[in-house]
């Protein structure tokens with residue numbers, strides 16, 4: 014269970030802007046997907062940043078199966094985030110960019126190489142394994158980043174509008190990969206406004222408003 018209890022945060026500001034203080038609480042079982050909707054500026058990236066460990070909360074608790082995650086740096090939390098920007102390594106070919114998810118030291122086993130090749134085919138990138146990210150379209154780069162995150166097999170996946178702008182076939186392939194991760198026990202937080210994505214993947218929906226998460230029926 015991913016358990017987030019009154020995880021709170023506020024930005025230091027000098028202006029009297031309208032950004033509220035944030036207080037996030039939710040529970041997410043292994044294999045479950047929670048979708049988060051909310052208007053621009055409502056705090057969706059802030060929520061993901063707190064969960065991933067890129068922002069430090071002012072208070073509250075965050076635990077996975079009872080283990081305190083706040084005590085751990087981002088890379089030890091077992092959480093993988095896919096942001097809107099793809100964060101690929103420009104100097105590495107596609108297959109190695111994906112491989113970094115499986116072996117951060119880039120020493121890939123035969124099985125891992127096979128898994129990468131299969132994964133690339135599943136998301137419609139067959140034959141592009143030797144290209145550099147700069148030689149791909151935006152949608153292709155998005156698929157590389159997603160595939161890297163999904164093959165990593167993290168216990169918690171944070172997805173920020175991951176399927177926007179993709180054609181249906183590609184999106185279906187990526188949905189299938191996310192479902193497989195769910196079946197393997199990953200808890201997924203999906204930031205999305207896309208009704209199809211939400212219906213395809215989310216077990217529960219919530220909305221971010223006034224700095225808090227509210228359930229949506």
Ligand SMILES: Nc1ncnc2c1ncn2[C@@H]1O[C@H](COP(=O)(O)OP(=O)(O)OP(=O)(O)O)[C@@H](O)[C@H]1O
Nearest residue numbers: 024025026032051052053054055056057058059060
């Ligand atoms: N570094 C910062 N300093 C001060 N305020 C910030 C900072 N980053 C974000 N904010 C404010 O915090 C609020 C939440 O921002 P956040 O980026 O989490 O929203 P969001 O829901 O992800 O928005 P979008 O959908 O546009 O990406 C906004 O009002 C934003 O102006």
